[in-house]
Amino acid sequence: MTDWAHLHAPSLGDFEVLAEAAYARLPEEFRALCEGVVIRVEDFPDDETMEAMGxxxxxxxxxLFRGIGLAQGGATMQTGQFPNMVWLYRRPILDYWAEHEESLGALVTHVLVHEIGHHFGLSDDDMKAIEAAAF
Structure with a gap:
């Protein structure tokens, strides 16, 4: 039995480890699409992002994915262009996790795959298959 009385919420560092593990489990073909993508973990989106996303x-x-995905012609980096980045927001993910019946690792994998996948032009079915292959 887990001793819940002594457990703490996963920190930003713990989330980075979860994200790295989730990324490492993804199929090689999908990770090849992600070359150069930077994964960041923050507690919350900043005010500018919240406003831009409504x-x-x-x-x-x-x-959130920010950058130019393959579907938008972002296969090669241009001078002065920021790298493609995926942000995972720890506190909203934890809140969602508390209300649903998914493991935290599965949820982090889901968010990671969907943020990358939509911007690389993958269908929902493609992303489901990628997630399934990760477990």
Whole structure:
């Protein structure tokens, strides 16, 4: 039995480890699409992001891809271009996790795959298959 009385919420560092493990489990073909993608973990989206995404609260956004995906012609980096980045937002993910019946690792994998996948032009079915292959 887990001793819940002594457990703490996963820290930003713990989330980075979860994200790295989730990424490492993804199929090689998918990771090849992600070359150069930077994965960042923050507690919440910043005010500018919340406004741009139309969020009412900081808990509305679990993750975000920023950059130019393959579907938008971003196969090669241009001078002065920021790298493609995925943000995972720890507190909204934890809040979502508390209300649903998914493991935290599965949820982090889901957000990571969907943030990368949508911007690389993958269908929902493609992303489901990628997630399934990760476990």
């Amino acid at each position: 969020c009412e609260t900081p808990f509305d956004l679990l993750g």
